[in-house]
Amino acid sequence: MTNLLNGLNDKQKEAVLHFEGPLLILAGAGSGKTRVLTHRVAYLIEECGVSPYNILALTFTNKAANEMRERVESTVTYDAHNVWVSTFHSTCVRILRRYIDHLGYDRNFTIYDADDQKSLMKDICKSLNIDTKKYRERTFLNAISRAKDELKTPEQYAIEVQKEYNKKIFANVYKEYQRRLKKNNALDFDDLIMLTVELFKSNEEVLDYYQDRFRFIMVDEYQDTNTAQFTLLSLLASRYQNLCVVGDDDQSIYKFRGANIYNILNFEKVFPATKVIRLEQNYRSSQNILEAANQVIKHNSMRKDKALWTEQGKGEPICYGRYDNEYQEAQGVAEDIRKQVRETGMSYSDFAILYRTNAQSRVFEEKLVFAGIPYRIVGAINFYSRKEIKDILCYLKTINNSADDIAIKRIINVPKRGIGQTTIGRISDFALTNNYSFFEALQRVDEIPGTSRGAAAIHSFVDMIEKYRARLRDNFYSLEDLMNELLEETEYVKLLEAEETVEAQSRLENIDSLLNKITQYEEEAVEEATLDGLLEDIALVADIDTVDDDTEQVLLMTIHSAKGLEFSHVYLCGMEENIFPGAMATFGDDESEMEEERRLCYVGITRAKEKLTLTSANQRMKNGETNFNKPSRFINEIPRYLIKQTYGAVYKEKPDFNGVKFSPDFSKSPASNFSRDRKNPFANNPYIQKGMPQAVEADYTVGDMVSHFKFGQGRVTDMKDLGNDKEVTVDFEGFGQRKFRASFAKLKKI
C-alpha cells in the first residue's frame, strides 16, 4: 500500500485512492496522469479486491495502450495481464468479432482504411453518376465520418437534411456507401465504434455481459472522445458508474475528427456524482517552457482556467531561429542537433522535430541525410499504405473475405495479367445488375458478353484464390507459408527483382518486413493466429505505434502525432502564419478553429523537457508556390524575456528585405503574408508599385560586372526573358556560373 503512494503528490494520491463512482481527472500536460492511472489500477486490485478481469482501460493509440499495459504489469503483483488495456477501436473489433452477426454482418468482416474508403466512394460516385470534379470523394467521406461520430444512421441523416436541397445528395451517397460496405462485409473505422454502440443498444444480453464484465472503466485522453465513444462509455458504465476519465481540455486537438469537447466540459452534468480532481503540478518541463505554454494557452477564451506549475528551475531559454527559407531552417536544425550531440553527448533519441503538416518533413529528411543524422519520420506514408504492401494485403483480404470487392479489384490485374479497365467495368456492371459480388461475377465470367479476351486469365485467377481459401480453411498451412507461396505463384517478388532499380529494392525490403511481421504475429498470437486476426492487427496500427523509444534516431512527426510523448529537446518548426496557425484557421470565420490551433501549439510546447527551439522561415514553398509568411502569432504570445533569438543567421546577415528594415517585433516582417504564383510572381507583392509595368527591370545587362552578397563579384554572361522576370547567368570568380531570378537575387551593377 505504502509503495503505491510513494512519490505521489496529494492530488495524485487522492485520485489513486478513489474507489467507486465517476471520477474526472483534469490532468495538465506532464502532470503524471499515466502514473496515476496505473497506480489506481493497482490500488483497485490489491487494496479493494477488484478482479483484474473486471477492469477496462481505454486509450487512443496502441503505443499508449502498450505503455500502460507494461506499467500495470510492473506495478500490479498478480494477474495483471487480465486487465483489459486496449484502444477504443481494438476493443470494439474484439466485441464485434464475437457478436456482429446480430447486426447482419459476417464475423470475418474486413476493416477499410482511408484508401479502401476512397476506392469504394469512387465506385459509388460512378454508379450514382456524380461528377467527382464537383464533389470530391473526400467531401462525402468526411461528411459521413462526422455523421457516424454523432451516431447518425443514413436514415437519420436523411431526415435531418431534408430541408437543405444541396445536402440531399449527401444523404443518398451515405445510404449507398453504407449499403455497399455491408454488401462487401466491410466496416470503416467509424463503424467499429458506431456498430458496437448499435449492438449494445439492440441487444440487451450482450450489453449486460459487458456491463458486468467491465465494472471499472478508465479512459485516457478523454478530451479526444467523440459522441459515439462517449455513448459507448455511458452504456458500459451505466450499471456500476465506475467511470474514471483523464483529460485536459487544453489538449483537445481532434475536433476535425469529431472529438466533442463537451464530453469533458459537461462530464459532471451527465454524471452528477462526479468527483473532480485537478493535477496541475508538472513534472516534465523546465519553468521557462511551462511559462511559455501557459502564456500561449491563456489567449484562448473557451477553456477551464488553470495554470501549470513546477518545482523545477528556469532551465534554458527558449530559442528562436528565423531563417530565409525552409532549406536553411532544416539545415539550421540539423546542424544544431549535431552540435548538441557532439558537445553534450546526448543521444539522437533525445530530439524531436515537430511540424504542423506532413509535407514539411521532406526538407528535413533531405538535410538530415546529408548531415548523416539517423532519423525516423512518423506518419506521412504509413508502412501499410505503401503500394507493394497494400497489394499483398489485398490478396490476403481477398482470400479472407470473398465479399470484399474493393480488395479484389485492386489486385485482379496486379501483377499484370491482361485484365484491363474495360473488362473490369463489364464484370462490375454484371455484378451490380445481377446482385452478385464481384468475385461471384468473376466465377461466372463466361456468362458475361465481351469478356472473352480476358476469360482465361480470370479463370486462373479465380482458381488460384479458391485454392488458397480451401487450403487455409483446411488448416493446410501457416500464414507465413501462405504468403510465401502467394509471392511465388504471382511472381510478385520475381518481377520486382527483375526491375533492378533502387526503388524495387526498397519495395522488396518492405515485403521482407511484412513477412517478418506475419511471422511475429503467428509467434505472439495470444489466441489462435488467424488471417482476419492478422489483417485486423495491421488495420488498427498507427505509424506512431511502431516507434521504438530506445533507437538512436531523431523523430520527425506532426504535432498531432507527438501528443502524449516527451523529448528532452523539441524543435517546433515552420512557426509561421498560414502554416501554423494554418490558413484554414486564419481565414475561416470560426474563432474556435484558431483556438484549436493554439491548443495544438500548447501541446507542441509541452512536449519539451529541457529545451525548446522555435524556427520560422521568411519564404517557403507550398503547393508549388512560394509564400512569404509572418512569424507565427504564437511566437509573439510567448513573453519576450523567455526567448533568446539565436541562430537566425539570415536575419543577422540581411537585416533588410527589399530595403525595408525588419521590425524588432517578430510579427512585423515587411515581406509578410502575400503569396505569389508562378505565372505572375508579383501579383500580390506589396513592394511592386501599382501602375508599374510588371516585368522586372534590371539596371545591368550582358557583359556588366555585378556584385552578389554571397558570391561577390562576377560578370553577367546571359539574360533570358521569362515574361514577368528575367533569368540572369553570372560567372563568379571562385564560384563559377550561377543562375538567378532577377527579382530575387539582389545583384548590384558595379
Next chain:
DNA sequence: CAGCCATATCTTTTT
C-alpha cells in the same frame, strides 16, 4: 491492353 506524357489540383491534422 499497357505504357507514356500532358494536365489539374492540391494539404491540415488521423484511429
Next chain:
DNA sequence: GATATGGCTG
C-alpha cells in the same frame, strides 16, 4: 513538388 487523372499511341 507530388500525385491523380485523362488522352494518345504502339
